[in-house]
Amino acid sequence: MMKTNNIENWDLIARYYSDECNQEEIKELFEWRDENKENQLLFNQVKKDLEIINLNKSMNKVNVDLAWEKLKNRIQEDNEVLLEADVKERNIRFLFPSILKYAAAIIVLLGIGFFSTKVYQKISNKGMIIEYASMSDQGKEIVLPDGSTVILNADSKISFPDVFASNERRVELDGEAYFDVTENPNQPFIIETNDAEVKVLGTSFNVNASIPGNLVEVFVETGLVQLSRKNNEKEKILINPGDVGILNSTEIVKDKNNDQNIIAWKTREIVFREDNLDQVLKTLNKTYKTTIECESQDILKLRYTSTFRDQNIDSILNVICLTFNLKTEIINDKIYLMKYDS
Structure with missing residues (x-):
């Protein structure tokens, strides 16, 4: 029976997608896949992701075993990072960096320079949740399901559903990111970060939640942004273009931006x-x-x-x-x- 907390099994999945598994290994993999619906969903989602980026064809041209050996040290550094997700009132714990993450990391090791952020996925009672985590360098541009774009600063991460709810577009941010939100008055865009909630309809702005002291800073370039305390919209301010809103443990304030380098990390x-x-x-x-x-x-x-x-x-x-x-x-x-x- 296949255990997902074993590095060799992820190696087996990777080799399966590169057509390097023998019949016995394929049988073992399929037995694991058929154990439960969660394994099936994960197996199918990985296949879909790999097909989207045409990774199968690329992997057939390389020595996956050699690349995978180089990756094992990186996997060990993650040291069994576990993502918890509730599925129909059951707690499921599974090892995830996903195959997509490590397969893309193989491309980096081969010098193609494709991957600057780590991609995680987890199953929740709301469906599939996608998380991007930037590394030490400034992150790349991410396109959300609604067409909005996000640029992650270094050492930041963002998570969102693969399909937004019909009444809102909700994401979670840890760190700093610049947002360019597609306008939709009927589906407000909401960012949860630290103790703050940032709400917009369509605009471009920067959110910095990496400031010491649990501060959240929002700088608006275009449009209008609402900054409030999480779960308490009575305590809120509206931020106009060129202004900065700051939320701390005691108050929410707004002022004109005097820092010409406030988004220098992006520009x-x-x-x-x-x-x-x-x-x-x-x-x-x-x-x-x-x-x-x-x-x-x-x-x-x-x-x-x-x-x-x-x-x-x-x-x-x-x-x-x-x-x-x-x-x-x-x-x-x-x-x-x-x-x-x-």
Whole structure:
């Protein structure tokens, strides 16, 4: 009987989809599939996903065993990540990163550069739930079932049903993301994150729930956005274009946005205009998910003006160091900015 908490069994499924299983292995796989409806649903969903991305044809041209060996270390890092889902009042626990995730990861190992986010799926009493989790780099654009688009920032994740309900479009966000929502007055778009609920009909905006202290920040570019406390729409504000709404543990406030780099992680453009280096480092840390520190108050008070487009953090720091005759040192995963005589 096939156990889904065994890496070799996922290897068996992958080899089945690449036409490398013998008859005995196929028999074992089909016995597992036919054990219950959940296994059948998972088996069929994986097949559908692989067909959509035409992965079967690609996998036939590679040594899956070799690629899979490279993947096992990555699978071990996940260390039996379990997703829990309620199905008809029964708790089902199954190992999921899905085959789709690992099959796509094989493409990355082969240098095709296809996959920058992890994809998880789970079965719930509301149907199939899809979750995208971005890695350390800024994530890619995701198209939702209604045609709305989401761009995930680094170390963020979003989950949503494969088909939205008829009366609403509800997603869950952990981290930061930029949304461009398809307009539909009869089906409001709702984002749940931390203790906040963001509700829109059709607009473009940024939601940041990765701020320390359980804060939620919403910046609106177009349209109108409602920010409220989860399960309490009486405590709410409406955010207009160019404004920022902030929800914390005690209040919800709105103000004009004064941070020209608030979505620099998405636009890949950072602008500094006579900003002191203290603010420059805060902006870089927020945009690039880095930890850059400087213990010299004299350095932090220096004023800096520049514009960077599509440049990595190393390039930006090199320019800053050349400008002020500074150097960087990495100590315990932190980057320190200092004078040469330090």
